[in-house]
Amino acid sequence: xxxxxxxxxxxxxxxxGVRALDNVDFKLKPGQIHALMGENGAGKxxxxxxxxxxxxxxxxxxxxxxxxxxFSNPNDAQEKGIAAIYQHVTSYPDLSVTxxxxxxxxxIQKFTGRILWxxxxxxxxxxxxxxGSSIDPKSEMGALSVAxxxxxxxxxxxxxxxxxxxxxxxxxxxxSRESEELYKITENLRDQGASIIFISHxxxxxxxxxxxxxxxxxxxxxxxxxxxxxxxxxxxxxxVGREINQVFPERKGEIGEKLLEVExxxxxxxxxxxxxxxxxxxxxxxxxxxxxxxxxxxxxxFGIMPYDKGSxxxxxxxxxxxxxxxxxxxxIGYLPEDRQKQGLVLQWSIGRxxxxxxxxxxxxxxxLRDKKEFAIAKELAEKVHVKANSIFDLVxxxxxxxxxxxxxxxxxxxxxxxxxxxxxxxxxxxxxxxAIYEIINELASQGYGIIMISSEMPEVIGMSDRIAVMRAGxxxxxxxxxxxxxxxxxxxxMTDSTEKNAG
Amino acid sequence: MxxxxxxxxxYVQRTLKNKQEFSLKKFFLQWEWLLIxxxxxxxxxxxxxxxxxxxxxxxxxxxxxxxxxxxxxFPMVMIMILRDIDISVGSTVALxxxxxxxxxxxxxxxxxAAIVICLLVGALCGLINGLLIVKFKELSAVIVxxxxxxxxxxxxxxxxxxxxxxxxxxxxxxxxxGSVAGIPFILIAFTILAIVFTLLLHxxxxxxxxxxxxxxxxxxxxxxxxxxxxxxxxFTLAGLMAAITAIFLASRMGSTRPNVAMMYELDVIAMVAxxxxxxxxxxxxxxxxxIAVFIIGYLQYGLGLINxxxxxxLIIIGLLLLVSVxxxxxxxxxxxxxxxxxxxxx
Numbered sequence: 117x118x119x120x121x122x123x124x125x126x127x128x129x130x131x132x133g134v135r136a137l138d139n140v141d142f143k144l145k146p147g148q149i150h151a152l153m154g155e156n157g158a159g160k161x162x163x164x165x166x167x168x169x170x171x172x173x174x175x176x177x178x179x180x181x182x183x184x185x186x187f188s189n190p191n192d193a194q195e196k197g198i199a200a201i202y203q204h205v206t207s208y209p210d211l212s213v214t215x216x217x218x219x220x221x222x223x224i225q226k227f228t229g230r231i232l233w234x235x236x237x238x239x240x241x242x243x244x245x246x247x248g249s250s251i252d253p254k255s256e257m258g259a260l261s262v263a264x265x266x267x268x269x270x271x272x273x274x275x276x277x278x279x280x281x282x283x284x285x286x287x288x289x290x291x292s293r294e295s296e297e298l299y300k301i302t303e304n305l306r307d308q309g310a311s312i313i314f315i316s317h318x319x320x321x322x323x324x325x326x327x328x329x330x331x332x333x334x335x336x337x338x339x340x341x342x343x344x345x346x347x348x349x350x351x352x353x354x355x356v357g358r359e360i361n362q363v364f365p366e367r368k369g370e371i372g373e374k375l376l377e378v379e380x381x382x383x384x385x386x387x388x389x390x391x392x393x394x395x396x397x398x399x400x401x402x403x404x405x406x407x408x409x410x411x412x413x414x415x416x417x418f419g420i421m422p423y424d425k426g427s428x429x430x431x432x433x434x435x436x437x438x439x440x441x442x443x444x445x446x447x448i449g450y451l452p453e454d455r456q457k458q459g460l461v462l463q464w465s466i467g468r469x470x471x472x473x474x475x476x477x478x479x480x481x482x483x484l485r486d487k488k489e490f491a492i493a494k495e496l497a498e499k500v501h502v503k504a505n506s507i508f509d510l511v512x513x514x515x516x517x518x519x520x521x522x523x524x525x526x527x528x529x530x531x532x533x534x535x536x537x538x539x540x541x542x543x544x545x546x547x548x549x550x551a552i553y554e555i556i557n558e559l560a561s562q563g564y565g566i567i568m569i570s571s572e573m574p575e576v577i578g579m580s581d582r583i584a585v586m587r588a589g590x591x592x593x594x595x596x597x598x599x600x601x602x603x604x605x606x607x608x609x610m611t612d613s614t615e616k617n618a619g
Numbered sequence: 620m621x622x623x624x625x626x627x628x629x630y631v632q633r634t635l636k637n638k639q640e641f642s643l644k645k646f647f648l649q650w651e652w653l654l655i656x657x658x659x660x661x662x663x664x665x666x667x668x669x670x671x672x673x674x675x676x677x678x679x680x681x682x683x684x685x686x687x688x689x690x691x692x693f694p695m696v697m698i699m700i701l702r703d704i705d706i707s708v709g710s711t712v713a714l715x716x717x718x719x720x721x722x723x724x725x726x727x728x729x730x731x732a733a734i735v736i737c738l739l740v741g742a743l744c745g746l747i748n749g750l751l752i753v754k755f756k757e758l759s760a761v762i763v764x765x766x767x768x769x770x771x772x773x774x775x776x777x778x779x780x781x782x783x784x785x786x787x788x789x790x791x792x793x794x795x796x797g798s799v800a801g802i803p804f805i806l807i808a809f810t811i812l813a814i815v816f817t818l819l820l821h822x823x824x825x826x827x828x829x830x831x832x833x834x835x836x837x838x839x840x841x842x843x844x845x846x847x848x849x850x851x852x853x854f855t856l857a858g859l860m861a862a863i864t865a866i867f868l869a870s871r872m873g874s875t876r877p878n879v880a881m882m883y884e885l886d887v888i889a890m891v892a893x894x895x896x897x898x899x900x901x902x903x904x905x906x907x908x909x910i911a912v913f914i915i916g917y918l919q920y921g922l923g924l925i926n927x928x929x930x931x932x933l934i935i936i937g938l939l940l941l942v943s944v945x946x947x948x949x950x951x952x953x954x955x956x957x958x959x960x961x962x963x964x965x
Contacts, residue, residue, distance in 0.1 A: 418841075420840070420841070439843075439845070440840060440841060440842070440843045441843040441844075441845055443843075444843040450841065452838075452841050457835070457837055457838065458837050458838055458841045459838055459841065460835070460838055461831055461834045461835045461838055461839075462834075462835070463834050463835075463901065464831075464834060466635075467637070468827075472827075472828075472831055472838075472839070472842045472844070473842035473843045473844075475824035475827060475828065475844075476824060478824070479823070479824040482823045482824055482825060483822060483823055483824075484822055484823060484824060484827060490637040490638075491637065493637065494635050494636075494637035497635050498634060498635055502635065504635060505635070505636060506635055506636035506637065506638075506639075506640075507635050507636070507637050508636070508639050526842070530843075
């Protein structure tokens with residue numbers, strides 16, 4: 117018997133023109149939670165896909181319990197007890213939870229081929245219970261929250277009797293409390309004998325769960341350490357190849373006059389009675405659990421989801437915002453949470469993306485002006501330090517952080533007073549995160565009023581001047597930076613706020 | 620304190636090139652070159668099969684025949700870039716031409732006014748399509764225009780019943796048969812509109828927004844593109860161009876009836892698809908579709924010359940379309956397989 121349930125040696129994977137993995141080693145002990153870390157584009161996802169049989173490596177060997185294996189498709193891996201829970205939940209939103217759990221390995225009556233629904237529902241319920249979840253297996257997948265969907269995905273892994281479970285950034289879309297639940301489930305799985313590979317950008321995830329960490333960088337294997345063996349600083353150096361100032365950059369500039377006054381804003385079914393102010397040069401953090409209505413409030417301000425109650429006063433003038441076009445004209449810009457779907461045209465070049473929301477300014481009576489367009493694109497892309505060769509590089513070829521920078525550059529084409537950032541560092545690696553913080557601070561010091569939605573506590577506290585905490589569609593508390601602590605925010609966002617609302 | 624921070628790495632001031640490098644390979648790897656090749660092939664094969672093909676008068680007449688539906692190709696390119704489709708254009712041609720003929724013949728409206736109303740009717744048909752598609756987001760364009768395809772044709776039958784209406788004034792035949800300095804008027808009109816639509820799609824902010832929506836509708840909306848408005852405009856243009864087709868068709872045939880322009884939508888969509896406009900949206904160029912109009916047009920003419928029955932012609936055009944849309948995909952597959960087999964060798 118081998119010491120390891122899973123061992124990979126010298127894995128190399130090439131795609132046309134790219135070496136996505138270069139001689140990578142990996143060892144997973146039974147009953148271990150093993151963190152796999154690295155910046156975006158370091159090769160983690162490709163590595164996972166090699167283990168799960170999606171990609172076959174060009175070189176290298178893989179051993180399962182000491183036995184050499186070769187997977188030619190994901191089914192092979194599944195049969196050997198390897199299951200993966202991907203970063204973006206790959207479920208079928210219109211099917212039931214049960215169907216999602218048993219997709220591909222439905223319980224079927226022999227000979228007739230009839231699907232044994234009752235048995236499957238009961239089994240699904242049993243697994244979900246064992247995970248401490250009370251999700252009804254008959255409910256529709258799409259109606260569940262991201263966290264619940266995550267749990268269903270885990271249930272799916274269990275239902276395939278997986279011995280090795282891979283989690284690819286499972287906490288990325290979760291709030292602190294939901295993450296905490298996921299930690300418990302993960303530990304449970306380990307205690308029941310599963311080995312787990314856990315990918316995350318969050319250090320707290322790793323410290324909370326993992327006993328071993330392996331780092332990839334630039335498609336290469338950098339090293340593997342026991343969690344006590346390596347300090348936070350050394351780990352960051354291993355990941356990014358240089359030291360990084362984890363501290364939030366210092367703020368320059370002053371908070372100026374009042375820019376925006378939102379009074380009693382409401383949208384039936386989404387949020388109610390939202391009031392706050394925003395000043396020039398101020399960063400207002402907007403936090404709370406996912407689903408508390410943060411995004412909805414901001415999308416109302418941006419005209420995507422028209423509000424039906426309340427008023428918005430912009431620069432002393434009462435305005436009614438009904439479309440993004442109008443919002444931009446009034447000086448409000450919005451950086452969407454899902455930059456790939458809502459923020460950018462991935463198939464397009466950097467330049468075209470930047471100019472998209474400023475076409476009327478770039479055009480002359482409706483005609484495109486290439487020279488002006490290219491000049492503006494170049495200027496803004498450089499301003500936010502996009503790493504690329506030319507403005508004609510496709511956005512899809514950029515890393516997450518650089519894509520986010522392009523999205524920010526796009527905002528800067530318009531003459532804005534207010535910039536709304538919805539989870540600006542979500543899915544962005546450590547190095548690029550700091551760069552984005554710098555950019556946000558820079559914008560604030562130039563006098564933009566900034567509203568930043570974020571679920572990451574340190575980020576909210578480190579960046580904001582004031583922090584508005586939302587819960588169940590209402591702002592339950594606005595804290596000054598000086599008195600904001602993780603505990604205070606968590607308490608406000610999670611405790612029943614009936615008495616606070618009264619006060 | 621020594622602080623080695625981002626400044627040296629992430630924050631290195633980089634300059635980005637803003638001049639596009641010319642790549643010969645890229646230039647010649649364009650779909651349109653392949654289309655030109657196919658076009659030349661069609662000419663060569665036709666010429667070798669029939670001595671009558673390269674006859675100036677014959678070619679001229681043939682061009683006048685197939686160009687009428689070519690007008691609808693322009694807006695259809697935009698519609699398919701938007702990832703939509705409009706199958707009601709043939710019915711719009713019928714309805715607008717029937718209304719024009721009825722106004723002139725039965726209601727004694729002057730022909731000039733009837734033509735203007737014909738254009739308005741066409742635009743209105745398109746506008747209705749566009750508004751329905753935009754207002755009822757859960758309905759796809761196929762379903763909406765399938766419904767209006769039946770509806771518009773139905774109205775045309777109610778107005779004229781199953782009979783022809785003609786007797787247009789003498790001058791009206793100029794659209795279909797006239798020429799200026801020896802060049803058919805329809806070819807001149809087609810060329811002018813081809814230039815207008817090419818500029819509109821490739822050189823204006825409107826065209827840029829059409830491409831943006833075809834690639835990512837949500838991101839376009841978030842970027843302040845008035846997506847609904849643009850979609851309605853594009854569908855209205857399709858109706859308007861169908862009305863122009865109606866005028867040229869009625870002029871050439873000397874009359875119209877409710878069953879004219881049957882299956883035009885399929886010919887038009889075939890031309891657009893052959894022109895390299897992806898049904899997945901966001902890709903393709905006007906020039907490709909314009910070349911495709913001539914490829915299909917001359918192919919049909921040539922096949923007719925060597926007495927290939929129209930049923931067989933359908934088979935040939937169907938195959939051409941299949942091959943042309945499958946070729947780019949096959950190239951990709953072949954690459955995929957190659958990397959797969961390399962792995963097995965090791």
